Amino acid sequence: MRIHLISDQESHNISKELILFLNQYFRSDLVKFFIVEDTETIKNIPFTWKEIFQTIRAYTVNRPESQNDYFLYIMSGDNEFSWFAAQDQNDSKLGFVQSSNWELYDGIDAFSGTAYHLLAILFRMVFFGNLNESQHTYHLESKGCLNDLVLVKSQVIHKLRSSYICHACVDKVKSSGRLTTEGLELFNGSLKAISEIRNRLVKVDLGQISNLLDFSLITGEENEMIICLDDDKISITLSRGWKSALYLFLLERNEGLDAKELLADSIGLIRLAQLYAQVKPTQTAQNALAILNEKIQYRVFHDFLDQTVCAIRRSLNESLKNFPELLDQLTIKTEGDLRLIELDRSKISSKHLRAA
Numbered sequence: 001m002r003i004h005l006i007s008d009q010e011s012h013n014i015s016k017e018l019i020l021f022l023n024q025y026f027r028s029d030l031v032k033f034f035i036v037e038d039t040e041t042i043k044n045i046p047f048t049w050k051e052i053f054q055t056i057r058a059y060t061v062n063r064p065e066s067q068n069d070y071f072l073y074i075m076s077g078d079n080e081f082s083w084f085a086a087q088d089q090n091d092s093k094l095g096f097v098q099s100s101n102w103e104l105y106d107g108i109d110a111f112s113g114t115a116y117h118l119l120a121i122l123f124r125m126v127f128f129g130n131l132n133e134s135q136h137t138y139h140l141e142s143k144g145c146l147n148d149l150v151l152v153k154s155q156v157i158h159k160l161r162s163s164y165i166c167h168a169c170v171d172k173v174k175s176s177g178r179l180t181t182e183g184l185e186l187f188n189g190s191l192k193a194i195s196e197i198r199n200r201l202v203k204v205d206l207g208q209i210s211n212l213l214d215f216s217l218i219t220g221e222e223n224e225m226i227i228c229l230d231d232d233k234i235s236i237t238l239s240r241g242w243k244s245a246l247y248l249f250l251l252e253r254n255e256g257l258d259a260k261e262l263l264a265d266s267i268g269l270i271r272l273a274q275l276y277a278q279v280k281p282t283q284t285a286q287n288a289l290a291i292l293n294e295k296i297q298y299r300v301f302h303d304f305l306d307q308t309v310c311a312i313r314r315s316l317n318e319s320l321k322n323f324p325e326l327l328d329q330l331t332i333k334t335e336g337d338l339r340l341i342e343l344d345r346s347k348i349s350s351k352h353l354r355a356a
């Protein structure tokens, strides 16, 4: 399967980027994307769908060797019905994708928006046919599926951030009779590519996290911390015990924790013991304080703190390995004798923590 990307001048750079991105996900002998270089012949950006598909067809007529190939026009500007991408009414080999206006959609960059819709429309062309044949396969309600036909901003953002194909659509592909060796390659490669697009979008959000993060700590049955980002939830589990208690303690202390100072800070020690009893209800704060005092008496308090901090870091690294920006804010940092979490405290809500 060969797919030619034709682009207008404004979309030329994006098309080059798309080729590099897409060809990583497909075995080149089965599915291959090409860029059509002679794009300067396009003088006026077409607006009506008729003009758009005529422009694409003009390329195909001079390429009889490409009669089984797919042609996608990557274009900037608007089109008459404001669709992000569409296939030709009668010819399943022709489609277009809009590369512009993505600044209107929060957190979605032009490359991700274009790449996603390119894969979505190609998927439809290959498995469902031309627009007349495939009209009924669109979801007119938002499901987060590749085949959602939605215009409302929040639903468009939801579709890209979900980046999945629903079971009903997978069943349609299976029964289409088009899952040939090439079809299967396109199917699997597209899934991997849209999952990478999703990862990039989530990372963009996390990069801009300072004003967006709604961070809540829940230490319930499983003693889980849940980080909420819009509709996404990332959970981190620290064991119910000293790890959780010390982490909560550090979250409460904007100024961090100096192990030497804590030895002489009875109020601090009591607070740590209280937090321990909260996350481990089988223990009383009295018992917890006795355990801490024993560690101080036997001079193992520093080791105990260091080991617990290391264990917390390991848990955080494991849970947040795909979210480096978030890990940076949530991990415990060391500055000399000081251990601290640099997170902006206004983002935390937890039933266990004192009001900041």
Ligand SMILES: [Zn+2]
Pocket: 139, 143, 145, 146, 147, 148, 165, 166, 167, 168, 169, 170
């Ligand atoms: Zn679907």
